[in-house]
Amino acid sequence: MSELHGDVFGHVIQAGKIGSVQVGAKSHQALHGLPRASPTFTGRTAELASLAGAPLSVVSGLPGVGKTELVLHFARQHSFPGGVLHVELHGYDPDRRWTSERALESFLWVLGVRETPPGEAEKAALYRSLLAEREPMLVVLDDASSVEQVTPLLPAGHQVIVTSRHKLTGLTGARHVELDVLDVDSSVALVGSTELASLCGHLPLALQIMAALRETEPERPDADWADELREAQFDLLDGLQATFALSYNALSVEQQRLFRLLALHPGDGFTVECAAMLTYTPFPQTRKTLRALRTAHLLEPGYRFHDLVRLYAKDRLAEEPDTEREAALDRLMVYFTGRSAKADQEFREQNTPAALEWLDDNRATLISAAGLAHATGRHKDVLWLAHCLYFLLRIRSSTSAWLEISELAESSARELGAEDAELEALNEQGAALATAGQLREAHDLLLRTAQRALELGMHEAVLRAMSTVSRVLLLGGHTDDAIMVLHSALAEAEKLHDDQASYVLLGNLGAVLLHQKRFTEAIECLEESLRRDEDGSYHAISTRNQLGIACLGTGRLQQALLHLETGLATCREFGDIAAEARLRLNLGRVLFALGRHAAAEQAWTASLDGMRAVETPDNIAEAEELVEQFRVGR
The missing domain is CATH 3.40.50.300 (P-loop containing nucleotide triphosphate hydrolases)
Structure with a gap:
């Protein structure tokens, strides 16, 4: 493989670790996303x-x-x-x-x-x-x-x-x-004093914080609180900021430090583990400090900042010595990179559903963390986070986040002179661009990436780029060109004894042959891909689905049944409703061919239910048509 060229393009699904497998996250109830309401709400x-x-x-x-x-x-x-x-x-x-x-x-x-x-x-x-x-x-x-x-x-x-x-x-x-601000009666009901209510501007957030302060010293006269609040207002010229300042000043030194350092966190909420890394304190102590900040209404339920309190915390962060602030940020990045690397490894190597769920739940925060790392010159952290997120964003087709993280990684890799990481980032960009519909840009970028990798003698990067190019060609309808590219890439992978690249390339080749209805050849490629897939289990869902279709096409019905049922067991293990619905659709076809018509109808109905929950109208229509054809035929 000494020269790369081409002028055709099409849609692409990244074919890195697992080819074109489609993966689902654990489905959460919509109501779970609603934050907890304050118990002090009034009026x-x-x-x-x-x-x-x-x-x-x-x-x-x-x-x-x-x-x-x-x-x-x-x-x-x-x-x-x-x-x-x-x-x-x-x-x-x-x-x-x-x-x-x-x-x-x-x-x-x-x-x-x-x-x-x-x-x-x-x-x-x-x-x-x-x-x-x-x-x-x-x-x-x-x-x-x-x-x-x-x-x-x-x-x-x-x-x-x-x-x-x-x-x-x-x-x-x-x-x-x-x-508008609260009426006088509602304000006084919160803080117990007309004067304090007025000084807080009748703003609920300021009133809640003032009420929490009064509870810390219940014997203290309201007049004293009013004098202190007026003094803070004189300095800050803002009733809300004055209340923040009063509450902050009432905190212990340890509580103030955590409050300031939490402003470094790029996400919406804080775990005890993450807060403990910021302050480098034991979990029980950190948990106690977080509760104190919550009691003071400087954190909302679920340990979250109100946007205005976050801004105030950022202002107070200037009090933290530069060396301490940088050390805290280093520890925060150690937490993010370490935790995401652990989850990524657990999922890729052990097929742990909880690991994928953690990455899903925290991906917005991790992408923001990568942006923070890039802005502060922590380029190695950017590359770690990007590498751990590529897989997730690829299987989720989360194109905007995928492009964002890969572009950050490309920039950081160039800063570090890390050519392998830069090529990886460019390959991910190509896949993300194509998934976003920018097909010409994706095709050209992938070919440039492969050519550069070839010039640098980085053969694994060449194979990775050409694997993705083959998907572009396939989904663009250029199947013969895709087969040519895949055979060339497979020959190179065999020379390098690269089984990981080989199983991906074999899977892609099997998908192209299946598209051409060359079922026997497709089965050979897909079975060999399955054999070389060291991780097995979850990553084999797509391969088993394709094998089920190919075996059905050659009349090997029992083999088709075995592949589809094995894939379904893995789908259920991971709560992957989308993949399960697709496999059930093909399972219904196999069962119908076996003469098990009642079981086929049951499989199609279950597929239809799953697709209605998570799929596109086109896929739903296909399942509906199969069920209707069966019922009419019966």
Whole structure:
């Protein structure tokens, strides 16, 4: 393989570790994403009533006025049989702001979708299609900054509530609920003093913190608290900031330090383990300190920052000596890279479902951590995080995050002069671009990557790039060209005795031959791929599904049955509804061919149920057609 060339292109699915296997995450209940409401919520009777019955509402008001709390309490007062979807859009934080496409990916995952469509429009269409079949739901779009940010997230037939600091008057048909500060009676009910309520500006967040402070010294006169609050206001010229300052000053030195260092964390919530790494303190001690911050209302339920408190913590971070701040950030990166590497290894090598679930649950935070590492010159950490996330983002088809992390890795690899990591990042970019529908760009990038790897004598990188190119050719309809590329790459892999590359390439070749209905040849390639797959189990789901189809095509029905049933057992182990639905579709065909018509109908019906939960309308239509054909034929 001394020269690479080509001028055809097509859609691509990355063929790195496991070829084109489609994987699903554990399906969470939609309601689980709703944060816990504050037990000190008070008042707002009229505002709560105004949200009832409105298909689309916008709750607007000052920061800290209680917009989110209002919606959380409304959600818990009403029944939504289909569940509740909630996303924090961070519209006013440029470093953490979510795009509508990222929010769609999050919603689709919660709804059980295992592989997201490539573009935002396609994701939005699938999202609306899935919600159209569900019972009434509540969709909460929290902290939006513009109409454009929320428009793709608006489904028909369900109640939607948007919170924002702006009125978002461009949202047609929305009921606008403008939230003011609390009335005097409700404010006094929280802090027990008219003067303190006034000094807090009647803002719920400030009042909650002030109430928590009073509980720490119940014997202290309210007049003393008022004097201290006025002094803080004089310095800060802001009632809310003054309350933060008062609460912060009342903390112990240890509690203040953790509060400051938590501002380094790029995610929305903190685990005890992560907080302990920041401060380098034992877990029991860290847990106690986190509880103190929660009691002081400087952390929300679930150990999360309110956006305004996060900004205040960032301001106080300047008090931390530079050496301590850098050491804490180093420890944070050790935590993220170590934990993600452990989860990635456990899943790849031991097929542990819990490891994949952890990566799924934390991927947004890990991508943000990679961005933080890149911005602070921790380029080795970027490469570690990227390497651990590539597999997950590939099987999830999470194109925006996939491109983001691979571009960060490419930049960091160049900074370090790490050519192998740079080539890996370029290959991932090519796969992500193609999955996003940018086919020409993907094709050209992959060929350049393969050519550069060849010039550097990095044969594994050549094989990786050509494996992905073969998928481009196959899914672009250029099957003969794909076969030529795969045979060339396989010959190179055999020379290098690279079994890992060989099993991927053999799997891809089997898929191309299956596409051409060359069933016997496909079976030979797929069985050899299965034999060389050292990891086995989970990674073999796609191969066994293809073998089932190929064996059916040659009349080897018992072999087809064995492959499909083995693949189904693995799907059930990992809770992979999407892959299970596809295998059941083919299982039904095999059972029908065996004359087991009742079992075939049962398999197709189960497939249809699974596809309705997680699949696209085209796949659902295929399953529906098979079930209907059987019933008509019967």
